[in-house]
Amino acid sequence: NAGVTQTPKFRILKIGQSMTLQCAQDMNHNYMYWYRQDPGMGLKLIYYSVGAGITDKGEVPNGYNVSRSTTEDFPLRLELAAPSQTSVYFCASSYSRHSGNTIYFGEGSWLTVV
Amino acid sequence: DQQVKQNSPSLSVQEGRISILNCDYTNSMFDYFLWYKKYPAEGPTFLISISSIKDKNEDGRFTVFLNKSAKHLSLHIVPSQPGDSAVYFCAASDNDYKLSFGAGTTVTVRA
Numbered sequence: 001n002a003g004v005t006q007t008p009k010f011r012i013l014k015i016g017q018s019m020t021l022q023c024a025q026d027m028n029h030n031y032m033y034w035y036r037q038d039p040g041m042g043l044k045l046i047y048y049s050v051g052a053g054i055t056d057k058g059e060v061p062n063g064y065n066v067s068r069s070t071t072e073d074f075p076l077r078l079e080l081a082a083p084s085q086t087s088v089y090f091c092a093s094s095y096s097r098h099s100g101n102t103i104y105f106g107e108g109s110w111l112t113v114v
Numbered sequence: 115d116q117q118v119k120q121n122s123p124s125l126s127v128q129e130g131r132i133s134i135l136n137c138d139y140t141n142s143m144f145d146y147f148l149w150y151k152k153y154p155a156e157g158p159t160f161l162i163s164i165s166s167i168k169d170k171n172e173d174g175r176f177t178v179f180l181n182k183s184a185k186h187l188s189l190h191i192v193p194s195q196p197g198d199s200a201v202y203f204c205a206a207s208d209n210d211y212k213l214s215f216g217a218g219t220t221v222t223v224r225a
Contacts, residue, residue, distance in 0.1 A: 004157070033212075042118065042203060042215030043158070058212065090157055103213070105157030 002026050006091050006106035013081040013113045021076040021109050023091030031094045032074040033058075033103070034066065036087040043090060049074055081113045117141045118206050120216035128224050133191040135219050137204030140185065144206040148213070149178060149189050152201045161202070162189070194223045 007022045025032065030051050035043040035058075045058030049068040063085055065077040074093075078085060088110050094103040119138045127133045135149075145166040150158035164171040164178045164187070171178050177190045191198055204216040 035215075040123070040217055042116075042120075042205075042217045043213075044215070045212055048212060092157070103160065105159070107155065107157050 004091055004093055004104050004106035006089070006109050008109060009107070010110045011112070013078070013111065015081060015083065015113060017081050018077070018079050019081065019111075021078070021089055021091070021111075023074045023076065023106060024072050025074075025091075025093040025104070026072065027093060027095070027104065028071060029093035029095050029104075030071070031096070032068065033092045033094075034064070034074070034076045035090045035092065036060065037090065037108075038087050046076065046089075078111075083113050085111065086113045087111060115140075116217075117144075118204055118214045118216040120204055120219050122219050123217070124220045124222070126222045126224060127194045129196060130193045133189075133194045133198065133221055133223070135189040135191075135202050135204075135221070137187045137189075137216055138185055139187075139206050139214075141206070141208060141214070142185070143208040144214075146207045147178070147180060147187050148205045148207075149176075150203040150205060150215075152203065152218070158203060191221075194221075196223050196225060199223045 004025045033048045034046040037043045044060045047066040049055045055066050088108050091106040117140050148163040149161040151161045152158040162173050162176045180187045201218045201220050203218045205213040
């Protein structure tokens with residue numbers, strides 16, 4: 001089982017550039033999430049989705065956009081990249097709500113904005 | 115505002131001894147608490163959880179204790195093994211599917 005797959009694993013962006021972090025899950029999960037982790041900090045929720053066509057903001061959504069056209073995919077779009085977006089990004093998915101023990105994380109995407 | 119706090123960024127323990135990781139929270143609406151383990155260059159993986167209606171949950175070498183009145187939980191690892199060296203995150207949810215994470219504690223198990 002592939003689980004949650006994120007691409008790319010590493011990326012360097014210049015200030016003002018745009019890019020999309022891809023996330024796909026093959027577990028038929030309804031819920032998908034994007035978190036970022038800054039050094040010395042916990043994971044912070046950027047956006048989440050409870051099903052295809054439905055997305056909502058998390059704690060730190062500014063500078064990002066998401067879409068959920070299929071159950072499997074949940075891409076995260078960075079528009080006009082800024083140094084403050086240098087971080088490690090984790091995509092995750094779960095089958096149902098209030099199931100923190102069954103939230104599966106991808107391996108992470110390391111993004112540096114210079 | 116950090117609702118889940120892990121005030122010890124690191125912990126070093128000798129193999130075979132007990133590791134105790136602490137976590138404090140401020141949101142009284144949290145009703146489900148979890149610990150995640152993370153190795154370098156990997157995503158977090160679920161370790162153990164506890165509902166707010168309990169004060170203890172045990173799974174093999176791992177036990178989580180919850181003190182609701184103090185808004186405090188702890189993770190005990192007994193005995194500690196070299197493979198336990200990782201970053202441990204405390205997380206909490208308030209009857210929702212979103213988790214609030216602490217900053218993590220890096221555990222190093224010495225041989």
